[in-house]
Amino acid sequence: MHLATLFLTGTTCVLLAALHLAGPDRAPLPETPAMVRLEPAPFRHRLDGDWQRNGQPVDAPLAMVTIPAAIEIMATPVSTRQWQACVAAAVCARLVAATAPPDLPVTGVNWYDAQTYADWLSSETGETWRLPTDVEWAQAAAELFRDDALGVESDPDNPATLWLAEYAVESARSRDLDREIRPVGSLNVNSLGVHDIGGAVWEWTATCLRRGEIDDQGRILRESDSCGIYIAEGLHRAAITDFVRDPKSGGCSVGVPPANLGFRLVRETG
Numbered sequence: 001m002h003l004a005t006l007f008l009t010g011t012t013c014v015l016l017a018a019l020h021l022a023g024p025d026r027a028p029l030p031e032t033p034a035m036v037r038l039e040p041a042p043f044r045h046r047l048d049g050d051w052q053r054n055g056q057p058v059d060a061p062l063a064m065v066t067i068p069a070a071i072e073i074m075a076t077p078v079s080t081r082q083w084q085a086c087v088a089a090a091v092c093a094r095l096v097a098a099t100a101p102p103d104l105p106v107t108g109v110n111w112y113d114a115q116t117y118a119d120w121l122s123s124e125t126g127e128t129w130r131l132p133t134d135v136e137w138a139q140a141a142a143e144l145f146r147d148d149a150l151g152v153e154s155d156p157d158n159p160a161t162l163w164l165a166e167y168a169v170e171s172a173r174s175r176d177l178d179r180e181i182r183p184v185g186s187l188n189v190n191s192l193g194v195h196d197i198g199g200a201v202w203e204w205t206a207t208c209l210r211r212g213e214i215d216d217q218g219r220i221l222r223e224s225d226s227c228g229i230y231i232a233e234g235l236h237r238a239a240i241t242d243f244v245r246d247p248k249s250g251g252c253s254v255g256v257p258p259a260n261l262g263f264r265l266v267r268e269t270g
Contacts, residue, residue, distance in 0.1 A: 049210030
């Protein structure tokens with residue numbers, strides 16, 4: 001230990017000792033983000049995906065869902081500063097300029113980029129970090145989660161009924177679209193302490209696009225996953241091809257595309 005360290009006490013001494021033990025060639029551990037704990041608790045949720053009844057598109061069914069185990073979710077999306085630590089480790093892609101404001105959420109991220117960051121963070125910390133599922137994200141969003149149902153049944157004799165409903169919803173989404181990327185933690189906060197839900201940045205999840213069919217009573221008859229397309233959560237849910245970094249260039253299955261793509265992670269606790 002350096003002689004100067006011996007004359008220091010308290011947290012300063014601990015910090016200097018830790019840096020000395022790490023050595024000049026060892027990078028410091030990634031910063032630990034603020035986390036919000038989610039406990040398993042059943043709630044009513046509009047399922048994700050594309051659904052049909054009798055061959056006609058319908059709103060996804062509502063179901064009682066619950067996360068399988070307690071987890072912690074990042075209170076804010078991954079920031080540019082956090083992303084750049086992974087870039088400095090020569091693991092993540094250099095997606096933003098070195099001069100980009102460090103407190104903005106990282107954007108221009110595809111699904112594989114988010115996975116790479118999660119794997120790197122897991123390796124660096126010895127913990128398990130991953131993208132949230134649609135249900136986990138919905139629970140974390142709490143009252144800020146938006147139901148994306150049209151509330152209109154398909155009419156085979158009058159297709160315009162559904163088209164007009166879709167047009168009205170998409171027009172409202174276009175008006176509501178917030179294109180200003182604000183510093184993490186500054187947009188909003190919900191009752192759980194989770195920030196930045198539904199702004200200019202949509203967030204990748206681990207949930208593949210689901211296609212299903214329901215009967216006249218709303219019971220699920222069949223469903224299948226289409227991986228390679230993943231659900232991104234934000235002002236509305238969007239289905240995005242996994243390699244897309246700029247959703248405005250394409251890759252959204254239907255509707256108004258997200259403005260930007262970023263992500264937040266969950267940490268498994270068990």
